[in-house]
Amino acid sequence: MGFEGIGASVRRKEDVRFLSGKGNYTDDIDRPGQLYAYIKRADRPHAKIGGIDTAAASAAPGVVRVFTGADMAAENIGGIPCGWQLHNQDGSPMAEPPHPALAVGKVRHVGDPVAVVIAATKQQAKDAAELLAIDYTDLPAVANLKDAVAAGAAEVHDGVAGNICYDWAIGDKAVVDGVFAGAKHVVKLDLVNNRLIPNAMEPRVAIGDYDTSSGDFTLYTTSQNPHVIRLLMGAFVLHIPENKLRVVAPDVGGGFGSKIYHYAEEAIVTWAAGKVRRPVKWTAERSESFMSDAHGRDHVSTAEMALDAEGHFLGLRIVTLANMGAYLSTFAPAVPTYLYATLLAGVYKTPVIYCNVKAVFTNTVPVDAYRGAGRPEATYLLERLIDVIAHDTGLDKIELRRKNFIPADAFPYQTPVALEYDSGDYQTTLKVGLKNAGWDGFEARRTEARSRGKLRGIGISTYVEACGIAPSAVVGSLGARAGLYEVAEIRVHPTGSVTVFTGTHSHGQGHETTLAQLVVSQLGVPFDQVEVVHGDTAKIPFGMGTYGSRSLAVGGSAMVKAMDKVIAKGKKIAAHLMEAAVEDIEFKDNVFTVAGTDKSKTLTDISLAAYVPHNYPIEELEPGLDETAFYDPKNFTFPGGCHIAEVEIDPETGVVEMVNFTAVDDVGRVINPMIVEGQVQGGVAQGIGQALMENCNYDQSGQLLSGSFMDYTMPRANDIPNMSVATENTMCTHNPLGSKGCGEVGAIGSPPAVINAVVDALKDYGVRHLDMPATGAKLWSIIQAATPRMAAE
């Protein structure tokens, strides 16, 4: 078997079942007597609903029931709640308009659920839905940020003036303005962070099940956090007490954030199952996913940096408009504020920062956290701005970064925007990144490419991110309506094998492997005798799920604590069995020994004694060897690093080819290097997608133009170059593992590196900045526009 503990690239346990088609996804589940739900969605962005005639649909073959928003409202079913409450600059709470599960009175985006048809087959439900007569009166819609904040814009929600959800700020504007007034240089950049559609491979599915004998509800759902769904849906929407509601999220085929949130469909099928007293299943079609899964990003910003003559950053001033879509999704308000504005120091010593964020409602699908969530937006803004500073001032872009880095000896480092970074070494990740990418030899490659008629460019991004979400008290003070600790139960079975019950959720990350490796290292139990259980509120203790690269840093730390308890109890049992003092018992590699003697007991001896307590200190100690620990992190974790992209542009067509990508990340302690490499590669692929291809496109009227894979450009394997992925790690100082997190770094660090490379490739064309995605069509227009000017020069 070889070494299978912390640091080993153990093959992923779960892949055997995934790759052999034996995964158990939500859509693989069918309940006896199951009915099917089809959700009728708005085909228009904004309209008043005069009425819905359900008679014909209700009478259609196979139809059991048809429900509309009025039916849910009549039973006092709550709206879909938002998990964060932010406050405006003036202290008043953000606008939090109602978000009914099925539309009441109005529809506000294409895809907004209007009615549900429940029938014996999917086909019959869909047939009947065509018979619904919905009396719409179209209203003017706002489909993008600029239109939504324009004077006289149509209002998405009555009474939400100017479509502003909140107007929030961080930093002291007067101080920052003062710094700008006295600065030698001020460099300004307007930029857009393009809207993305997550497109997890598995579409969302929800099955509501109602047990007529016990009155218990079960929801099977494609979720990253079943306990969060149980809490939100049970307590706020359906008023089902938690003891009567079980939420199961089995194998989940990718989430990237989009499966964190509590969605209307989950509430609809669970509620409907109770009404029809039979299981109700809904499976999203791919086109439904495009118009109902929460989208990501979508910022419009103006960024300004004040500098001294040598290029030291003196102050940063930012104004951002962030699109919320038509309703507030679970995490949405936190993304452009606490996950974005607090990261604007980046890896730099910028002493003062001011950022104003206006969150804006539009007639589009709700926007929420998507792989990276706020940190990619912050990183893109900073790393583009720095390249533009280099462009405008003539300073070297590497020197500029180096000179402004927070030095390795400055940790813990308090930024001016609330965060305290615990560790990092940005000079080292930069140095290794430049070396691995062959930065110094680049000009020769540029020249060689030119001989082939190609424009070659290189771009860099040096970044930090905040993950391992999050200290409960801190996020509570920032408006979170939940705690963000994690929990683990370590159950040592009588014969010494172990089951781990984790509150985190694996939807592709490989927890069944990584978390098992922690047990191998700490308890010395062989890898194949460790099972990881997640995703079922009936099995696992109350945990918060997986997002924000938190599973290892927070969930793994809970496991370490629980295993510490197992060892502590084991020592007491061992002391009893070996007639020694507890203080003299040592535990290592699965064996308890009496220090200085050859007396020893294996963990199996101890667990057997614990469950068969014939010879046992029963007066002082409970039987069993099963410990639970909750871990509330002391701080965020701060992975960081250096990403370098190299591109070639075909000047005749504008098409960009990614030719090299180098990532050097500091993710803290690495448990499984192969999994870390895979996570970075996947994140970088998504970052390249955002930078070069992906774009959610609404037309002016609010119709979704990129509503299928025919028009939404997903990166494909052959769009992604071979990558050099390495780590240069400093340890997280405040959790027992030293791990920081690796799930999002790829998507955070890479987009600005790619765009910086594209801009570098076009440097002879007078390009200072361009917005993502850098498609062939866009670059061709830029090249076209510049060519006559170049010819004239």
Next chain:
Amino acid sequence: MYDFAYQKPGSLADAVKVLSGDPDAKALAGGQTFIPVLKQRLNKPSTVVDLSKLGLSGITVSGDKIVIGAMTRHAEIASNADIKAKIPGLAHQASLIGDEAVRHRGTMGGSLANNDPAACYPSALLALGGTVKTDRRTIAADDFFQGMFTTALEQGEIITSVELPVPQKSAYEKFRNPASRYAIVGVFVAKFASGVRLAITGAGQGGVFRHTAMEKALSANFSPDAIGGIVTSSDDLNSDIHASSEYRAHLIGVISKRAVAKAA
């Protein structure tokens, strides 16, 4: 999809009978266009007539022509030794259609009957000056395509095969739509003793078209330089979120030169 009846006739005559007798009956070939359309409920056929048992598949060389059965799959065309040797542009074109799964289901007859303005084969048929054989007649390529998603086929008429003259030289160059990977501009060029034919797919509002200015220049001098100065008007070209008509007009020049360079 909506409910429909399904038939798999064993003879061409039976298939024609069902299709001609019922205006709502539709032929099914590889299903790579038709099934997505059905799934989106954009079509409501009464009966789906599966053409797979009519013996319409196969590739034969007859004299200076290659005859390809309507039900021949893209993958067979891409890998067929005769086609690779005699019309390499066509084999290459077939290899660029969709992905492996699409190429193993999709058929030449289905693609031509569908006449998607972004599809590849229409450019080959038109540039090669081939003929379409149906259950009832022969239609010249120049008469077959009649605007996007429109062909000379009558209600219930079934393509049985396609006859393609073997050119001296041929090539296909495709500038892909980054999302769908259909053609934004696809150029098929074929050089015959009698002259050069060059057809453009993906770009025209009316679907595939011949670029006569380029054909003339290339017939005089079969080299990329011969068409370097030819500017294509963007007037009748498509414009969408992926490419403006101006971009397409420009790409027609670039991609045509590349096609000629490849063929020459």
